[in-house]
Amino acid sequence: MTMNPKPSEHLLHALHAHQQQHRFISDQAICDIASRLNLPRAQVEAVTEFYSFFHRNPRGRFDILFSNCTSCGAIPLMNKLCEKLQVKAGETRADGLISIAETSCIGMCDHGASALVNSLTVTSLSEAMIEEMASLIEAETPVSEWPNSWFQIGNNIRKEGLLLSDSFEPGAALKAIAGRSSDEILDEITASGLKGRGGAGFATGLKWKFCRDAASDQRYVVCNADEGEPGTFKDRILLNSHADTLFEGMTICAQTIGATRGYLYLRGEYRYMLDALESTLQSRREAGLLGSDILASGHNFDIAIVVGAGAYICGEESALIESIEEKPGTPRIRPPFPVTSGLWGKPTVVNNVETLVAAARIALHGHQWFESSGTWQSKGSKLLSVSGDCARPGIYEYPFGITVQQVLDDAGAEDVQAVQIGGPAGRLIGTDHFTHHIAFEDLATGGSFMIFNHSRDLLEVVRNFTHFFAHESCGFCTPCRVGTTLLKNGLDKVCGGHGTAHDIDELKATAALVSRRSHCGLGMTAPNAIRDALKAFPHLFETRLLHQEMEPEFNLDASLQEARDLTHRDDAEAHL
Ligand SMILES: Cc1cc2nc3c(=O)[nH]c(=O)nc-3n(C[C@H](O)[C@H](O)[C@H](O)COP(=O)(O)O)c2cc1C
Numbered sequence: 001m002t003m004n005p006k007p008s009e010h011l012l013h014a015l016h017a018h019q020q021q022h023r024f025i026s027d028q029a030i031c032d033i034a035s036r037l038n039l040p041r042a043q044v045e046a047v048t049e050f051y052s053f054f055h056r057n058p059r060g061r062f063d064i065l066f067s068n069c070t071s072c073g074a075i076p077l078m079n080k081l082c083e084k085l086q087v088k089a090g091e092t093r094a095d096g097l098i099s100i101a102e103t104s105c106i107g108m109c110d111h112g113a114s115a116l117v118n119s120l121t122v123t124s125l126s127e128a129m130i131e132e133m134a135s136l137i138e139a140e141t142p143v144s145e146w147p148n149s150w151f152q153i154g155n156n157i158r159k160e161g162l163l164l165s166d167s168f169e170p171g172a173a174l175k176a177i178a179g180r181s182s183d184e185i186l187d188e189i190t191a192s193g194l195k196g197r198g199g200a201g202f203a204t205g206l207k208w209k210f211c212r213d214a215a216s217d218q219r220y221v222v223c224n225a226d227e228g229e230p231g232t233f234k235d236r237i238l239l240n241s242h243a244d245t246l247f248e249g250m251t252i253c254a255q256t257i258g259a260t261r262g263y264l265y266l267r268g269e270y271r272y273m274l275d276a277l278e279s280t281l282q283s284r285r286e287a288g289l290l291g292s293d294i295l296a297s298g299h300n301f302d303i304a305i306v307v308g309a310g311a312y313i314c315g316e317e318s319a320l321i322e323s324i325e326e327k328p329g330t331p332r333i334r335p336p337f338p339v340t341s342g343l344w345g346k347p348t349v350v351n352n353v354e355t356l357v358a359a360a361r362i363a364l365h366g367h368q369w370f371e372s373s374g375t376w377q378s379k380g381s382k383l384l385s386v387s388g389d390c391a392r393p394g395i396y397e398y399p400f401g402i403t404v405q406q407v408l409d410d411a412g413a414e415d416v417q418a419v420q421i422g423g424p425a426g427r428l429i430g431t432d433h434f435t436h437h438i439a440f441e442d443l444a445t446g447g448s449f450m451i452f453n454h455s456r457d458l459l460e461v462v463r464n465f466t467h468f469f470a471h472e473s474c475g476f477c478t479p480c481r482v483g484t485t486l487l488k489n490g491l492d493k494v495c496g497g498h499g500t501a502h503d504i505d506e507l508k509a510t511a512a513l514v515s516r517r518s519h520c521g522l523g524m525t526a527p528n529a530i531r532d533a534l535k536a537f538p539h540l541f542e543t544r545l546l547h548q549e550m551e552p553e554f555n556l557d558a559s560l561q562e563a564r565d566l567t568h569r570d571d572a573e574a575h576l
């Protein structure tokens, strides 16, 4: 007997299906879907308005979203296609054939310029492909008949370490923990020193223990596969080639905390993997690795997949939970925290994909195998998604403690001006910090490692990040909703050559306010790139000002410490 926890039909899935068929969500569709799913009409409308992949006005029969990321962005190619097809970006052509727009990073940074065509991912775009694409669209050739090679997405694994080099037999980790108590499994995970790989780095064993010990008749395991931080694509590789290990990690977590249901929240941009993931789940059910009485352990557990719809904020764990609950992805007021009150108010573990893959491997090989790699505060390995100006973009797995310079050397990066560690929410560092280490105690990263050489206008890069946050702010709290737009406008003014020293002071004041007063991690980290650039690269701003000079001030170490303090404060608050 299987016990698939899939709810009748998830609202996000119903809206996606409708959007695919009718190209938009009309008032009537909202009423119909609300009535079919037995949800309030206002909820369906709010969800439709919240997620950027749903539209209230008709999109074209060919709907193309070009990434605007600094690594997989394709804006010049988007403009070329717009020109060829006589349509403005952000609009639908009068005959309804085509609509073209920008979207935030789609996680294809190792593949160059990329876009979503009717939700399917096309990578390595070139001028020649754009010419051909325009002809295919004008001829109304269905996307299913477009060249197959356009839709191939390789893994680009450049360096394998603890996780990637290890082969995995489905069920092996579950068999390894057979007969062990919840305490014994917790001890193993805790002793390994595993910390969350989604960014904040909270101790995984402790998170599982908090959840297990919270009084409740039901608990949940949620895998965060939202991977929306620009420049991050390491979870994509794990989902593509290590899904069995991931699902096994979720199952082990469930057995440890006493959960019978789990959810994989997959970002909408990774929809192309959905069928393969569903089929892996089905194989596991058939092999007795999911469902009732898993491997005769007496434990029942199954996993459902919920696919997001283009909202970076849904990577934040409480927003993700709201999204699974078929609501707009607005971060919750905390406390209570997910480990005590998560999905439908029940204790919930939310872990990143890489964390759960590592947990399965630790269960299989034991804690010593894991903790023998890395540094004293950062055990094990880290998958880095390396992109930008280098000869060999792709996935690099290192023991924690590797220096930035070593990664740059391995990736074939030359003439490097700066590296953005941890995506736009992370840190922008210059050459004097390339001896620093990738580790929770030094340069922490969820996985993004973006390289910029001297051919780049670094201020344009920072401007891109600032636009990203203004676009992705969910609007729930004023400091972030208004502040990210003020930062965007201020930087636009400076980049446009109209700024003065006063505008720089305003940028600094606004950045401080947004990072200190915002409700969630998005706002708290949104000004990081501007602040780092102002400190480490003041000349970038100075040369654009109308007439005044700025006071140079630079202490990146103090700034990194401040960021770590903020992260730890957030983390401690989140779990105490
Ligand atoms: C704006 C924002 C976006 C986030 N996006 C992700 C994400 O895409 N994937 C992820 O695992 N964690 C993301 N996080 C962190 C999650 O809130 C959470 O800490 C993490 O999923 C916990 O898993 P871990 O303990 O395994 O790291 C994000 C946080 C914020 C504030």
Ligand code: SF4
Binding pocket: 313, 331, 472, 473, 474, 475, 476, 477, 478, 480, 481, 518, 519, 520, 521, 522, 523, 524
């Ligand atoms: S900080 Fe930004 S993203 Fe977070 S709740 Fe406030 S408005 Fe929303």
